[in-house]
Structure formats: C-alpha cells, structure tokens
C-alpha cells in the first residue's frame with residue numbers, strides 16, 4: 001500500500017486536523033497546514049519538522065470565500081514545489097457547527113457553515129483532484145460526520161452540510177474507482193476537540209450518551225482508511241452498528257431520537 005508524499009490539511013490549527021498532522025508527520029509525510037490561527041500552525045510546524053524530519057509549510061487563511069481559497073491553494077502549491085514536492089493528498093477537514101434552533105440562528109452563522117463545510121471542501125477537492133487524476137495517484141479524505149446519516153433538529157444546517165459531504169465523497173470515490181486515486185469520507189461520532197464548545201454543544205446529550213473519542217484515535221482511523229480507499233469510514237463499532245441499523249428504522253423514529261440527543265425533544269423555547 002503506497003502512501004502520500006505531501007498532504008494539504010485544512011483546519012490544522014486544532015482538533016482532528018492537528019491530529020492528522022501529527023499522525024502523518026510521524027509517517028514521514030510532508031505537510032502544508034491551513035487555518036486562520038497562524039500562531040498555532042507555526043507552533044505545530046516548529047514541533048513536527050525537527051521531530052520527524054519532514055517539510056512543513058503553513059498557509060494562514062480564512063477559507064470562506066472562493067477568492068481566498070484560490071489564493072491559499074496557489075500559496076500551498078508554491079510552498080510544496082519550492083521544496084521539490086507535489087501535493088498528492090488532501091485532508092479536507094476544516095468545519096464548524098452550531099447547536100441552536102433554525103429560527104433563532106443568524107443567517108451569517110448558517111452561511112459560515114455552508115461556506116466552510118460545503119463550498120470550501122468542494123472547492124479544494126476540485127482544485128486537488130485534476131492533478132491527482134492526471135498523475136493517476138492521490139488521496140482525499142473529506143471529514144464528514146455520523147451527523148451526515150440523519151436529519152438533526154436543533155443543528156439542522158450542520159447535519160445537512162455533512163449529508164452533502166458524505167454523498168459527494170461516495171460519488172467521487174465511485175468516479176475514480178478504476179484509477180490510482182482514493183477518496184474517503186471520514187464520519188466520526190463525538191470527538192473531544194474545540195468543536196463542541198464552539199458549537200455550544202457542551203451540555204448536549206450526544207456527548208453524554210456516547211463517550212467522545214480522542215482526535216488522535218480518529219485521525220489514525222481516518223488515515224489508514226484513506227490509504228485503503230474505504231469510501232465511508234465510521235470511527236467506532238458502536239456507531240457503525242447504529243448507522244447500519246438506521247437503514248431499517250422508520251425515518252420518524254430516527255428524527256425523534258436525534259432530536260432527543262440534540263436537546264430538541266420538547267417544544268421550542
């Protein structure tokens with residue numbers, strides 16, 4: 001099984017993206033790290049470069065607009081070619097959520113989720129895939145969520161963005177099935193990162209009922225599954241079983257259960 005030479009990781013300043021950077025650097029893979037918090041990316045670069053003798057470049061940017069993404073992609077490619085490398089792997093990980101009722105959620109928060117979770121992920125995949133297809137070699141891991149398997153009252157937009165990510169990834173993985181390019185959707189359940197506090201999910205039943213995994217565990221599972229080209233990856237046996245059962249349960253029952261877990265079971269306050 002081959003492995004990437006140079007990976008671009010979006011959302012590498014914390015959580016799962018940062019953990020992917022650690023896992024892949026330890027495998028000897030060179031990295032280009034992207035996120036808004038430049039200080040965090042720099043600190044990671046200073047730690048990983050000497051520890052694993054890999055090249056690490058940082059591209060600080062906000063990936064909400066198409067213009068900033070095009071500029072960031074150009075910078076990322078330039079950073080790789082300066083070191084004599086080509087980006088042959090994309091970890092499309094940056095993302096955010098928010099737990100609130102749809103009617104109470106500002107449009108700006110909905111737009112931010114769609115811009116980052118959907119538009120940025122699709123844009124980076126469309127920039128990265130053509131050179132990979134031409135070289136008949138490459139890997140893409142789109143970080144989705146088990147939220148993508150069901151509708152999510154009180155996190156409606158977030159769940160819908162992740163349904164899009166899983167659907168897109170499965171379709172693309174089929175399109176490239178006869179080539180040397182592998183595409184995976186990584187669908188974690190709850191993970192202990194900055195995501196839950198930022199999404200106002202700290203008191204969510206979901207994080208109480210299901211023990212959150214560590215970002216290191218999730219990144220390792222995602223990395224190995226991406227190498228194998230597994231189209232959809234659920235990070236625990238329990239959630240893989242639940243996701244499988246989802247196919248046979250009435251949609252109304254799934255909706256009620258998710259609403260309960262998201263604290264949307266009662267009347268809207």
Ligand SMILES: NC(=O)c1ccc[n+]([C@@H]2O[C@H](COP(=O)([O-])OP(=O)(O)OC[C@H]3O[C@@H](n4cnc5c(N)ncnc54)[C@H](OP(=O)(O)O)[C@@H]3O)[C@@H](O)[C@H]2O)c1
Pocket residue numbers: 010011012013014015016017034035036037038061062063064093094095096097116143144145146187188189190191192193194195196198215
């Ligand atoms: N934690 C969970 O329970 C869980 C479960 C399933 C799926 N996921 C998914 O896993 C992925 C990573 O989340 P995480 O849990 O690791 O959360 P996290 O610690 O909050 O990390 C999110 C990352 O996305 C980056 N990001 C957000 N908005 C950005 C923007 N506008 N421009 C550039 N970068 C941006 C953040 O960097 P900056 O703030 O520095 O820009 C940060 O590095 C997300 O796609 C999330 O939906 C998480």
